[in-house]
Amino acid sequence: MNIERWIGTFNITSDDVDYRSKCRWSSLLSLMQQAADAHVEALGVSREQMLAQDMGWMLITMDAGMDVIPQYGETLQVATWSRGAKGALWQRDYRWLNERGDEIGSARSVWALVDIRKRKILRPAAFPYEVPVHAESAGPPPDKKIVPDEAVLEEAYTHMVRYSGIDSNGHLNNARYADLCFDALQPGELEQGDVTGFRITYHHEAKMNDVLRIERSAVEAGTIYFKGNSPEGENYFEAAIVMNL
Numbered sequence: 241m242n243i244e245r246w247i248g249t250f251n252i253t254s255d256d257v258d259y260r261s262k263c264r265w266s267s268l269l270s271l272m273q274q275a276a277d278a279h280v281e282a283l284g285v286s287r288e289q290m291l292a293q294d295m296g297w298m299l300i301t302m303d304a305g306m307d308v309i310p311q312y313g314e315t316l317q318v319a320t321w322s323r324g325a326k327g328a329l330w331q332r333d334y335r336w337l338n339e340r341g342d343e344i345g346s347a348r349s350v351w352a353l354v355d356i357r358k359r360k361i362l363r364p365a366a367f368p369y370e371v372p373v374h375a376e377s378a379g380p381p382p383d384k385k386i387v388p389d390e391a392v393l394e395e396a397y398t399h400m401v402r403y404s405g406i407d408s409n410g411h412l413n414n415a416r417y418a419d420l421c422f423d424a425l426q427p428g429e430l431e432q433g434d435v436t437g438f439r440i441t442y443h444h445e446a447k448m449n450d451v452l453r454i455e456r457s458a459v460e461a462g463t464i465y466f467k468g469n470s471p472e473g474e475n476y477f478e479a480a481i482v483m484n485l
Contacts, residue, residue, distance in 0.1 A: 437482030
């Protein structure tokens with residue numbers, strides 16, 4: 241099937257929102273992940289087919305922005321499409337639409353096809369299915385480097401990966417990393433304004449019982465930078481929250 245651009249409808253439920261009834265960013269990332277999976281399935285490639293061939297998708301980096309934060313009870317549409325592969329990586333873009341069809345956000349992401357048993361990246365040619373490329377663009381591919389060299393980060397807390405965060409690929413789910421960052425914010429920061437952007441790059445997968453030292457910067461020009469390191473200094477991820485202060 242040649243479905244270049246997939247669009248689906250999602251309802252924002254009580255499980256998706258925070259204490260202000262606004263959609264959590266981890267929920268937005270989860271819905272984007274669901275949309276990408278649904279697009280691939282609409283192309284005739286089921287999750288079972290991929291697992292049978294030891295294949296899975298691994299998110300490398302994402303840059304998302306929202307003009308309006310969805311709230312409890314709202315119905316949204318998310319459109320997604322493949323921008324094609326470059327080297328060993330694939331680019332996928334997204335647009336968020338409200339009930340009236342107005343765009344309220346967009347995202348750009350880079351993914352890798354991986355062998356989930358050998359834990360190695362596969363070349364696009366290893367994917368035995370056609371993924372049509374759509375010419376629409378939500379912007380250039382996001383930069384993997386997020387935290388500037390001059391940023392000063394201090395430890396906010398430590399987190400051990402538990403059962404509740406592990407997905408079917410055996411590692412901490414992509415969307416849960418957003419919660420790790422937002423858990424490092426202070427109540428006053430959460431109340432100051434809406435978060436209009438979230439960027440993240442994944443450097444190393446986190447598995448059951450791994451310990452992450454969550455580090456953050458002060459607010460710098462409306463942006464807070466984050467890193468998640470092991471006690472030995474291995475970098476799991478780096479991210480940034482952009483706030484409308």
